[in-house]
Amino acid sequence: QSALTQSPSASGSPGQSVTISCTGTSNDVGRYNYVSWYQQHPGKAPKLMIYEVTQRPSGVPDRFSGSKSGNTASLTVSGLQAEDEANYYCSSYAGSNNVVFGGGTKLTVL
Amino acid sequence: EVQLLDSGGGLVQPGESLRLSCAASGFTFSSYAMNWVRQAPGKGLEWVSGINTSGGGTNYADSVKGRFTISRDNSKDTLYLHMNSLRADDTAIYYCVKDQRTSSRGNFDYWGQGTLVTVSS
Numbered sequence: 001q002s003a004l005t006q007s008p009s010a011s012g013s014p015g016q017s018v019t020i021s022c023t024g025t026s027n028d029v030g031r032y033n034y035v036s037w038y039q040q041h042p043g044k045a046p047k048l049m050i051y052e053v054t055q056r057p058s059g060v061p062d063r064f065s066g067s068k069s070g071n072t073a074s075l076t077v078s079g080l081q082a083e084d085e086a087n088y089y090c091s092s093y094a095g096s097n098n099v100v101f102g103g104g105t106k107l108t109v110l
Numbered sequence: 111e112v113q114l115l116d117s118g119g120g121l122v123q124p125g126e127s128l129r130l131s132c133a134a135s136g137f138t139f140s141s142y143a144m145n146w147v148r149q150a151p152g153k154g155l156e157w158v159s160g161i162n163t164s165g166g167g168t169n170y171a172d173s174v175k176g177r178f179t180i181s182r183d184n185s186k187d188t189l190y191l192h193m194n195s196l197r198a199d200d201t202a203i204y205y206c207v208k209d210q211r212t213s214s215r216g217n218f219d220y221w222g223q224g225t226l227v228t229v230s231s
Contacts, residue, residue: 003154034215034216034217035216036216036217036218038155038218040155045205045221045222045223045224046147046155046205046218046221047221048217048218048219051210051216051217051219052217057219089154089155091155091157091216091218092216093214093215093216096169097160097162097167097169097213097214098157098160098169098171098214099145099157099160099214099215099216100157101147101154101155101156101157102154103154104154104155
């Protein structure tokens with residue numbers, strides 16, 4: 001049950017696009033299409049932004065998109081807005097009904 | 111409206127026990143897997159435990175295996191986490207989390223507000 005690897009920080013200017021990556025192994029990200037992304041603002045509970053690699057829950061802007069290649073999943077935020085500044089966490093199903101999270105990426109809107 | 115109301119947190123001494131509860135409403139509780147996810151102060155998210163719809167299938171992170179027990183009462187729409195032999199590194203906000211699936215897959219679409227557990231002498 002090793003944590004997924006995320007870069008600690010990412011940044012972009014308003015209107016730009018930024019991509020956050022999440023690297024796992026062939027036993028989690030690489031094996032299953034159950035990668036999710038969560039947004040967490042300070043003092044708040046996390047919010048589901050992407051599930052099953054590419055799916056967006058209703059109400060999540062289409063500026064948020066997900067993808068996966070091999071053992072690495074990615075979250076892309078297009079048309080950055082000030083309210084996108086938050087911590088972002090990835091998670092993956094790891095088999096046997098276990099789930100593993102990434103360490104989180106702090107996204108700063110410059 | 112889906113609501114998950116976490117409760118039961120507090121200050122305990124190392125080695126003591128605590129039971130967390132999560133009252134669910136706004137959805138058919140018995141149709142979805144449920145989980146506990148924790149977040150230590152200033153740290154990231156850690157999946158702690160999951161339980162399938164019937165309660166017959168439970169899973170735990172290695173860090174809590176043998177000390178924590180997850181359970182659910184579908185007649186009361188309530189999820190529980192029994193925590194024994196608590197340690198300082200169990201200090202965290204504990205979130206009750208609903209999965210979109212019948213077994214834990216990490217599709218965590220609704221989260222409780224969290225309840226703080228502090229383990230300290």
